[in-house]
Amino acid sequence: MAARDSDRFTYRLWRYDGAQGELIPLLQSAQDHFGYIPRRAISYISSVTGIPESDVYGVITFYSQFRLQPMGKYLVRVCAGTACHVSGAKMIIETVQDELGIEVGDTTGDGLFTLNTVACIGCCSLAPVIMVNDETHGRLDPASVRKIIRKYKRAEEETRREESVATCDDET
Amino acid sequence: MKKVIVGMGTCGLSAGAQAVYDKLDEILKEHPGTFSLSHTGCIGMCYREPLVEIRENGCRTIYGEVTPDVSDEIYKEHIVDGKTLSDHVVYSIDSAGDCGGSEADYLELQKRIVLRNCGTCNPESIDEYEAAGGYEALRKSLLKMKPGDIIEEIKNSGLRGRGGAGFPTGLKWSFAAQNESDIKYVVCNADEGDPGAFMDRSVLEGDPHSVLEGMIICGRAIGASSGYIYCRAEYPLAIHRLTIAIDAARAKGYLGKNILGSGFDFDLKIKQGAGAFVCGEETALFASIEGKRGMPRIRPPFPAEKGLWGKPTNNNNVETYANIPWIIANGSEAYAAFGTEKSKGTKVFALAGKVVRGGLAEVPMGTTIHDLVFKIGGGIKQGKGFKAVQMGGPSGGCIPAAMDETQVDFESIPATGAIMGSGGLVVLDETACMVEIARFFLDFTQSESCGRCTFCRIGTRRMLEILTRISMGEGQSGDIEKLVEFGEQVREASLCGLGQSAPNPALTTIRYYRDEYEAHIKEKCCPAGSCTALVDFYIDPEKCTGCTLCVKKCSVEAIAGERKEPHTIDIEKCVRCGQCISSCKFEAVYTK
Ligand SMILES: Cc1cc2nc3c(=O)[nH]c(=O)nc-3n(C[C@H](O)[C@H](O)[C@H](O)COP(=O)(O)O)c2cc1C
Ligand code: FES
Numbered sequence: 179m180a181a182r183d184s185d186r187f188t189y190r191l192w193r194y195d196g197a198q199g200e201l202i203p204l205l206q207s208a209q210d211h212f213g214y215i216p217r218r219a220i221s222y223i224s225s226v227t228g229i230p231e232s233d234v235y236g237v238i239t240f241y242s243q244f245r246l247q248p249m250g251k252y253l254v255r256v257c258a259g260t261a262c263h264v265s266g267a268k269m270i271i272e273t274v275q276d277e278l279g280i281e282v283g284d285t286t287g288d289g290l291f292t293l294n295t296v297a298c299i300g301c302c303s304l305a306p307v308i309m310v311n312d313e314t315h316g317r318l319d320p321a322s323v324r325k326i327i328r329k330y331k332r333a334e335e336e337t338r339r340e341e342s343v344a345t346c347d348d349e350t
Numbered sequence: 351m352k353k354v355i356v357g358m359g360t361c362g363l364s365a366g367a368q369a370v371y372d373k374l375d376e377i378l379k380e381h382p383g384t385f386s387l388s389h390t391g392c393i394g395m396c397y398r399e400p401l402v403e404i405r406e407n408g409c410r411t412i413y414g415e416v417t418p419d420v421s422d423e424i425y426k427e428h429i430v431d432g433k434t435l436s437d438h439v440v441y442s443i444d445s446a447g448d449c450g451g452s453e454a455d456y457l458e459l460q461k462r463i464v465l466r467n468c469g470t471c472n473p474e475s476i477d478e479y480e481a482a483g484g485y486e487a488l489r490k491s492l493l494k495m496k497p498g499d500i501i502e503e504i505k506n507s508g509l510r511g512r513g514g515a516g517f518p519t520g521l522k523w524s525f526a527a528q529n530e531s532d533i534k535y536v537v538c539n540a541d542e543g544d545p546g547a548f549m550d551r552s553v554l555e556g557d558p559h560s561v562l563e564g565m566i567i568c569g570r571a572i573g574a575s576s577g578y579i580y581c582r583a584e585y586p587l588a589i590h591r592l593t594i595a596i597d598a599a600r601a602k603g604y605l606g607k608n609i610l611g612s613g614f615d616f617d618l619k620i621k622q623g624a625g626a627f628v629c630g631e632e633t634a635l636f637a638s639i640e641g642k643r644g645m646p647r648i649r650p651p652f653p654a655e656k657g658l659w660g661k662p663t664n665n666n667n668v669e670t671y672a673n674i675p676w677i678i679a680n681g682s683e684a685y686a687a688f689g690t691e692k693s694k695g696t697k698v699f700a701l702a703g704k705v706v707r708g709g710l711a712e713v714p715m716g717t718t719i720h721d722l723v724f725k726i727g728g729g730i731k732q733g734k735g736f737k738a739v740q741m742g743g744p745s746g747g748c749i750p751a752a753m754d755e756t757q758v759d760f761e762s763i764p765a766t767g768a769i770m771g772s773g774g775l776v777v778l779d780e781t782a783c784m785v786e787i788a789r790f791f792l793d794f795t796q797s798e799s800c801g802r803c804t805f806c807r808i809g810t811r812r813m814l815e816i817l818t819r820i821s822m823g824e825g826q827s828g829d830i831e832k833l834v835e836f837g838e839q840v841r842e843a844s845l846c847g848l849g850q851s852a853p854n855p856a857l858t859t860i861r862y863y864r865d866e867y868e869a870h871i872k873e874k875c876c877p878a879g880s881c882t883a884l885v886d887f888y889i890d891p892e893k894c895t896g897c898t899l900c901v902k903k904c905s906v907e908a909i910a911g912e913r914k915e916p917h918t919i920d921i922e923k924c925v926r927c928g929q930c931i932s933s934c935k936f937e938a939v940y941t942k
């Protein structure tokens with residue numbers, strides 16, 4: 179998968195025909211591939227398109243979609259749209275912060291979770307809502323959101339344990 | 351043969367529609383040929399998702415809150431034995447047109463023009479769209495009408511832009527048509543920035559072809575041969591379905607060279623937004639399509655003169671385009687028969703917040719807020735009191751319950767200080783604090799301000815600071831007057847619609863709920879009991895299990911109690927940080 183994504187990014191760059199307005203799509207494919215936009219991708223894009231690096235950087239920082247830092251394995255997005263806000267999103271955000279021990283915008287030390295807020299996921303009738311990667315969870319309260327985060331944590335611990343068992347097996 | 355259709359818009363999917371579809375698919379593999387399986391976009395009854403419809407000989411039965419187990423029952427009882435599972439039916443219509451089911455009245459007041467195919471057609475099938483009369487309007491406008499006739503027809507229909515401002519669409523098209531140029535563009539604004547609105551997304555996910563058809567007709571009318579759809583990147587499913595629709599339309603010759611042998615060429619591209627509210631403003635949107643920072647510029651020149659890449663451009667909202675094929679096919683008179691004198695047709699609303707039936711509702715213009723909230727929305731959740739509706743999101747305002755006889759149209763809503771907006775309608779109950787609502791929206795606009803003009807950049811920040819301190823109980827006398835003064839200046843002096851409308855949430859709440867602001871400032875209390883800094887925390891001894899978690903969380907040692915005994919909070923020591931509420935697993939902590 180990773181190899182194909184990488185091909186797609188370089189393919190896009192290589193295919194770049196000088197058409198106007200391709201900067202944002204190029205940045206999007208870079209982010210799809212790397213998970214964020216690394217320095218080298220910026221200079222890469224700049225050298226191919228002839229757009230100064232400073233301008234590329236300006237576009238990156240303007241749009242909230244782009245990240246200059248790598249992201250955790252699980253992206254937790256708490257909806258802070260109007261419907262969720264009036265249904266207690268603040269409490270949900272505080273609970274997730276407490277459970278993960280990080281603030282909005284940060285990534286946990288083990289690189290597993292990144293916490294962000296978004297404006298409306300589009301299922302307001304299930305408010306309050308969170309998304310963990312592509313899975314949406316609705317009709318939450320502090321207790322149930324804690325349970326959901328713990329479920330991901332536990333799943334992660336189990337795979338880690340299995341992996342360490344596997345390496346132990348290898349050693350014996 | 352019975353046709354089984356699963357509602358698979360974003361609302362359905364997040365309620366678990368995929369598992370239901372997979373289960374039905376499995377059943378179908380075990381018993382091939384017993385029914386046919388398909389999927390559709392949002393039917394509108396988001397509050398009962400996942401929905402499954404069974405269709406046979408003109409009869410429709412829609413089941414709500416379907417789980418994989420229920421779908422098993424549906425197969426055994428309904429599909430095999432032909433019996434309906436009456437407990438789960440939310441809506442049904444028999445061949446004579448009689449409606450039944452627990453939610454029959456949800457659709458009663460509605461008139462579906464924009465949503466005509468949402469929830470009935472498979473959005474990934476161009477054949478189903480054609481079978482429902484799709485692309486007939488395009489055929490008519492290419493082969494039987496002159497560009498001028500199309501514009502006349504749209505003008506006569508009275509259609510006004512659904513993106514918020516309500517500019518007459520026919521007139522807008524005529525401006526773009528008049529300007530001579532080798533290249534012109536048709537742009538569809540699918541940025542849907544209002545955080546709490548999802549009409550455009552549901553149309554794109556549920557009926558993408560109607561938007562494409564509207565855009566192609568517009569291209570013909572103004573003489574443009576290429577178009578862009580600017581869609582939020584947060585809407586991956588909409589982008590996916592649009593891509594499928596564009597490819598299918600191209601394969602059938604509705605896009606490309608010499609469409610339907612008329613000699614007219616037109617093609618479309620999708621551009622993904624990248625998460626900036628201001629890019630919903632049309633000049634910022636053009637800058638974003640051009641690959642730049644999405645900053646608005648001063649108008650004039652208007653897009654009809656100098657738009658995308660400096661060429662004449664027509665930009666409309668998703669819902670505006672989705673109306674076009676219906677108007678061309680049914681005639682402007684049929685359209686103008688709906689609505690009020692100055693606002694014709696229908697409007698789609700995304701009902702959300704503290705309303706029982708949250709979902710999509712399309713009603714004729716002029717329907718009252720009361721009907722929307724109570725007849726369609728089913729009233730307020732948990733039997734609480736109705737306080738206000740918020741319309742138009744961050745650019746809009748709150749309309750109090752006492753004014754719920756206000757009609758929704760482009761004249762009556764702005765008269766209240768709110769705006770029509772794109773159709774987000776968030777219902778607030780008695781627990782909503784109006785200062786907090788204003789603070790919430792200003793927080794949003796302040797962080798989305800692109801920073802280009804001073805009034806918007808700094809004015810919104812000063813307003814946010816004042817609102818924040820009022821909700822923290824640190825408001826000073828004179829703060830309300832300052833908010834009004836700043837608000838009016840920001841409104842007057844900002845460059846684009848974002849700044850010009852940003853003060854609306856604060857100004858309308860001050861207009862209707864000044865006493866609430868005063869209570870925060872003078873008495874340091876929040877009448878709605880919502881601002882945590884101004885309420886006291888208590889523990890319900892019935893619910894408290896004595897787990898001691900809150901004791902550990904409390905940073906000021908304000909909570910006392912033995913293990914397995916109900917705890918108590920010392921109000922004198924409490925700093926109202928709210929940690930106990932969010933840490934309690936039993937919802938035993940409450941505020942008063
Ligand atoms: C800050 C701001 C945000 C906007 N967001 C949207 C939006 O999300 N969708 C939209 O269709 N129009 C939005 N508009 C309005 C557009 O600028 C434009 O008026 C509209 O797309 C025109 O289409 P219409 O004539 O069909 O309404 C926004 C305007 C402003 C000032
Ligand atoms: S406001 Fe949260 S999903 Fe819409």
